[in-house]
Amino acid sequence: MPKDDGIGASTKRREDVRFLTGNGKYTDDINLRGQAHVHFLRSDVAHGRITSIDTAAAEAMPGVLKVFTSADFASAGGLPCGWQVTDRFGQPMQEPKHPILAEGKVRHVGDPIAAVVAETHEQARDAAEAIEVDIEELEPVIDMQAALADGATKVHDDLSSNLCYDWGFVEENKEAVNAAFESAAHVVSLDLTNNRLVANPMEPRVAVGDYDPWGDMHTLYTTSQNPHVIRLLMGAFVLSIPEHKLRVVAPDVGGGFGSKIYHYAEEAFCTYAAKVLKRPVKWTSSRSEAFISDAHGRDHKTRIELALDADHNFMAIRTETYANMGAYLSTFAPSIPTWLHGTLMAGNYKTPLIYVNVKAVFTNTVPVDAYRGAGRPEATFQIERLVDKAARELGVDPIELRRKNFIKPEDFPYQTPVAVVYDTGNYHATMDKMLELADYAGFEARRAESASKGKLRGFGIAHYIEACGIAPSNLVGQLGARAGLYESASIRVNATGSISVYTGSHSHGQGHETTFAQVVADMIGVDASSIEIHHGDTSNTPMGMGTYGSRSLAVGGSAIVKATNKVIDKAKKIAAHLLEAAPEDIELKDGKFSVVGTDKSVDWSGVTLAAYVPHNYPLEELEPGLEETAFYDPSNFTYPSGAYGCEIELDPETGKIDILRFIAADDFGNIVNPMIVEGQVHGGLAQGIGQALLENCVYDDQGQLLSGSFMDYAMPRADDLRGFTVDHSCVTPCTHNPLGVKGCGEAGAIGSPPAVVNAAIDALHRAGHTHVTHIDMPLTPARVWAAINS
Amino acid sequence: MHNFEFVKPSTVADAVAVLANAEAQPFAGGQTLIPSMKARLNAPEILVSLTGIAEMNGVRRDGGALVVGATTTHAAVARDAASHFPALAALAGQIGDPAVRTRGTLGGSLANNDPSACYPAAVLGTGATIVTNAREIAADDYFQGMFTTALDEGEIITSVRFPIPEKAAYAKFLQPASRFALTGVFVAKYASGVRVAVTGASEGGVFRWAEAEAALSSGFDADSIGRLSHPSDGMIADLHGTAEYRAHLVRVMTQRAVRAAH
Structure with a gap:
């Protein structure tokens, strides 16, 4: 039988109490003093050349602070792609620029053309309707096979075609595979479509950008499955903000299903506009907008x-x-x-x-x-x-x-x-x-x-x-990933024995706050209620890769196990000192350290207190404190x-x-x-x-x-x-x-x-x-x- | 949504007076109007709520007819019409979801005349009478194509008088996303004959299927229309079904309504 709230127990989800009582704190619940609101003017045609944008009337509308177009982002980079695929011929994929606001062309219904920041969202929306945009419509490229035909209209003028890559796997097997088909007794074939889907998480995307000139600090609150990834991509590739000046927070997130992994234009926009305007800037997607802007x-x-x-x-x-x-x-x-x-x-x-x-x-x-x-x-x-x-x-x-x-x-x-x-x-x-x-x-x-x-x-x-x-990171790097795929965890044991766990995984419905606490409770033998799981804030968690691909327990949970083991190893040394025994003779069971074969013991909180009030402590051999970090990279x-x-x-x-x-x-x-x-x-x-x-x-x-x-x-x-x-x-x-x-x-x-x-x-x-x-x-x-x- | 003025008169006369203003629009449950205002597709300067007019609300028996006030919600019809006219109550109970049913109204649905709405099938299928502030309009004259009705500018529906049939049923095949009727058929049997009204299927909005009415009037039996097929000309074709599919469903749902009629 599993221990209460230990590994194997169907512990009820502790986070559900706040979700079900309306006490969840989602990004849209964050409202900062002096906050302004942005509305994006989005393309209503699939493909076209922007011949002019006149924002004068919109700028003069009530409450408008500024109207942004791509000209305002001349010094910013495009939204980066995190994976480079190499094609059958050894060449890198074609990789077009993805601007924050459309540059010269619009390429899909929903492509943002301009952004109005105003005192209220209604004012921003009113003003967006006053922006005059002339678009010369181009033939839309919709069908994939037609897109690859000779002479097809190009989505990106600077690419050689609409083909991103032609990938073969395993290319060396191709001839042997063809030969097998030649010699087969039976061949069965099927043409099929895997239908296009819209993720539709219950919570649409939201971003709030904030800038504090006192410390030249940027903060982005966003509906993300992986705030550290957003910090890295947006900071390093789009806005040139070093990580120590950029904090990304993904608080409670109402579902993602993958669609909240990616770095989106609206995140970079709000972060940037907050600095330009010296005002927090908020964007909340409508459901209609989600259909044409979420991946x-x-x-x-x-x-x-x-x-x-x-x-x-x-x-x-x-x-x-x-x-x-x-x-x-x-x-x-x-x-x-x-x-x-x-x-x-x-x-x-x-x-x-x-x-x-x-x-x-x-x-x-x-x-x-x-x-x-x-x-x-x-x-x-x-x-x-x-x-x-x-x-x-x-x-x-x-x-x-x-x-x-x-x-x-x-x-x-x-x-x-x-x-x-x-x-x-x-x-x-x-x-x-x-x-x-x-x-x-x-x-x-x-x-x-x-x-x-x-x-x-x-x-x-x-x-x-x-x-x-x-995983592992070195392999996926060879395959073209521009990121590592490890996970991180910090276990901070507090003086009286309670435990704060900081994980690089991110929970947006998965129940990490319950499951991860069960793992730590089981390993140490303390009550799960004395363990708090923190996630989603780059200012207090070690660099982590977030949650997608069903990786949180296998990778993030393993990092927690690794960090907890480090904590236990050190705690055993402290216990050994207190019990005047050798560390290898100390066993931890049900939250109590004892000397094997004796009745000498000290409980968990006795050790944790000694770590932070090190009066009776081997200071010459061991640092005070009880806090460990681990990174786990699966094999x-x-x-x-x-x-x-x-x-x-x-x-x-x-x-x-x-x-x-x-x-x-x-x-x-x-x-x-x-x-x-x-x-x-x-x-x-x-x-x-x-x-x-x-x-x-x-x-x-x-x-x-x-x-x-x-x-x-x-x-x-x-x-x-x-x-x-x-x-x-x-x-x-x-x-x-x-x-x-x-x-x-x-x-x-x-x-x-x-x-x-x-x-x-x-x-x-x-x-x-x-x-x-x-x-x-x-x-x-x-x-x-x-x-x-x- | 743009800003607007909101008035809530307590008499039909007061409502009609305000609606003489070209910038005013009547407002009942708001199930179509509010989303279109939020999408900025509609921006009335004055919204005239009709829900404060007592005489426009409620279900009452009037001899062989059931009179339903125009601002009676679907939920109220589902509840209060059940003992008098179960097929109508069942239809109302299938519209939208509980939130829609506690706000949406009979009058609002008929004034909008969405080609996939349920109520037009019941009104046309029973030969009901639409009572307005100015006149009475027979169902056969009222529906004039999708989103088009016989109502004049500023005219409001106050109630609908349904002749209660001997037997009736509504068979609705759901459009999977909106759960409006992909095709819905209301069949009603009277001493004088059978009426069959189809919603959701035609580009012209709700319509009567004369051949089925004739066949069912001579024998109220699903098998009597088993060999009929409705032509696909003029049927709606969209993401959720071809014209041929809807034409096929007209027959299938008519048969199902006949089998369910009681």
């Missing part, structure tokens, strides 16, 4: 092919993907379709040869970057749809085809042909667990019952692999995996799909807080099912966003989701981090879309609609009906 997700078009031998062993996989970058490179955009996608193309299977080709394309749309799962959902969707299609074409059971080709438990550690080494896993176990929980044996009876009501029942399966906690990714089962009922008259059961059997390694893990899986499933059935970000051929509000962008609602069966009893601990944990934040969003689509195809095939081999997401009623009647 979007996914948006891949892919052909994937699988070669099998006569015994149905997988021989090779070959893919060609077009990945939409949008109009500019968002902070980590180039890495998503490459290193976070190509490296996962082995899935859970022993496929000896894999070649992945990705063409990243500039279009006149909002930039695209990581969104919950980031590259891994795209890889999983391709593989799991294709394996299902292969089973149908070969006339074999999709479960057996998977089992036959699974990497077996004894094969770990397993070197894939796409560079990564899976440390642990047991895919047969998760598959068995899922089928048991799904009562798969009883499916046929349930299907007959549905059929009696005129409904088509189907069961869809997907098995995913994901890679969390991208590998972690590799969670799981089997997902989705049982649906499809109404053939309308095409509507109802999900009746959804079963997730995940292997997350060791679990610190089962309740929080379950919640994370629920959230991921809701987003994955949202992608599969409802959500779609659609531009028309003029680059206007057709799904620019919740009237047309369908978010999943509670009544779309009947509840989930979530299990994480299959455990193969991670072998290379101290907690043996893997990461659970994105799994649901990665594994569920192919399970849902496979269920729909299964329902249709069982009912004889065998001409339907694929339907692109989202599987709206209209699309399903059209497919049945095609």
Whole structure:
């Protein structure tokens, strides 16, 4: 049994008390004395040349402090890209400038052209309407394949084309892969789209810039998943503010799902304008603005092919993907379709040869970057749809085809042909667990019952692999990352024994304040209520990389373990002095230090007090105080995996799909807080099912966003989701981090879309609609009906 | 949102007098008007709230008819019409979400005449009478195309008189994002015949499906229209469905309404 509030306990989330009672402190809750407000004038055309901007009338409007255009940012840099991809030919990607305010051209609907700062937001908005902008409209570049055609209009005049890069992985495998396809007994192929999504966190983005001339200090309060990254990128590359003069604070943040990783123009604007105007400057995004200024997700078009031998062993996989970058490179955009996608193309299977080709394309749309799962959902969707299609074409059971080709438990550690080494896993176990929980044996009876009501029942399966906690830093540096991917922690033990933990991870819904406290409480043996977790402020936490890619516990938690161990080591030396014993004879248990084999002991607070009131203390050997910092750089990714089962009922008259059961059997390694893990899986499933059935970000051929509000962008609602069966009893601990944990934040969003689509195809095939081999997401009623009647 | 003046008269006559000002707009639940004002697509100088006029609010039985005041909210109709005209109450209970239903009103919905709104189907499907400050308008004359009605400038709906049918039901297929009707069909059976009104499907707004009415009037049975198909000409085509899909749903939802009618 886990200790109360220790590792393994379903401790209730302590942060929820303030969130649920209205006491959360979000960026929009920060209002500084003398604060002014900015409104951005954004382009309403997708592509055009700015021929003139006249701000005179706006400058004269009531309350206006200043109207900014790109001319005000002549000395500033563009928003930097944090990852440089090298193409198939050894050349760096094309990397256009991303200005804070549009320079010469507008490149997507929503591109900021000018910014008005006024006493109130309403005044700023009124004045923005008085700005006269002349734009010579240019042909918009929307379709990715058309964007790459000879003579296509260029999004960036100074680039050679709209191709960001043409990436091959593993390029050296290409010929061998092609040869495998030549000799294959069976080849199965599938063309598919991974639909473009809008993250839509509950809290829209907000930025407050502040400047204190007394110390020449800048402060930015922002809705960020990684304030240190923003400080580094904005300080060093955009505004030339050294880190010791720049503090970035990300207080309570209401969800991010990736969209709050990136450094955005509005952050740099507010920081800069605050200094120019000597006034705090605030921007709060409206929901409409979020649709056209937050980075979007996914948006891949892919052909994937699988070669099998006569015994149905997988021989090779070959893919060609077009990945939409949008109009500019968002902070980590180039890495998503490459290193976070190509490296996962082995899935859970022993496929000896894999070649992945990705063409990243500039279009006149909002930039695209990581969104919950980031590259891994795209890889999983391709593989799991294709394996299902292969089973149908070969006339074999999709479960057996998977089992036959699974990497077996004894094969770990397993070197894939796409560079990564899976440390642990047991895919047969998760598959068995899922089928048991799904009562798969009883499916046929349930299907007959549905059929009696005129409904088509189907069961869809997907098995995913994901890679969390991208690392190690020296490897990702070779792959083009312009950042490290370690994490930091400081443990500050206070004199009376309470503990302040400063983590470089950032919680925006994940429950770190609860989970991290459980880890420290368990290690030291003190009550979790005596531990406070601090995050999100660069002025008090060591340089950290933040939270994304399901890395917080695996990387940030490991840094906390490392720092806590340093604290315990020093505390044992102090205890040894107090107990007049050797440090190696001291053991710490349940918050008490004792000399092994004796009844001599001193409790935790006795040691901590001695550290800060060192009257009886080995000062010649040991510094006073009890505070340690650690940085943890993982030696590998972690590799969670799981089997997902989705049982649906499809109404053939309308095409509507109802999900009746959804079963997730995940292997997350060791679990610190089962309740929080379950919640994370629920959230991921809701987003994955949202992608599969409802959500779609659609531009028309003029680059206007057709799904620019919740009237047309369908978010999943509670009544779309009947509840989930979530299990994480299959455990193969991670072998290379101290907690043996893997990461659970994105799994649901990665594994569920192919399970849902496979269920729909299964329902249709069982009912004889065998001409339907694929339907692109989202599987709206209209699309399903059209497919049945095609 | 731009600034505006807010008045809340207590009589219809006072409201009509203020609305003579060209810069004034009537305001009931605000479920369409407020978002359009926030988006700066609409900027009235005077908002005339109609919710303080007692005679425009509430549900009452008048012989074989149910009279619903124009400012009665969807939530109130869902509650107070249930024992008199369950199909109308059920329709009101499916509009939007609880927040929308506690603010949105019958009159506001009809004056706006959104082509995907639910209430127009009930009003046209029952042949109801729209009562205004100036006259009574038959449903068949009232709806004149999407967002277009027979109302004159400054004319306000005060109530709607629904003849209570022998049997009726509303079958709504949801647009997945907005949850307006992608296609919604109201079927009502009277001694004199059956009426079928369709919302959400047509570029012309709510309309009656004459062939289905004829077939159902001779036999009120879902199978009697199983072979009918509505043409796709003039149907709405958008992100959520093609014209062909909506035309197909017209028949499917009509059949479902017939089966559900009680």
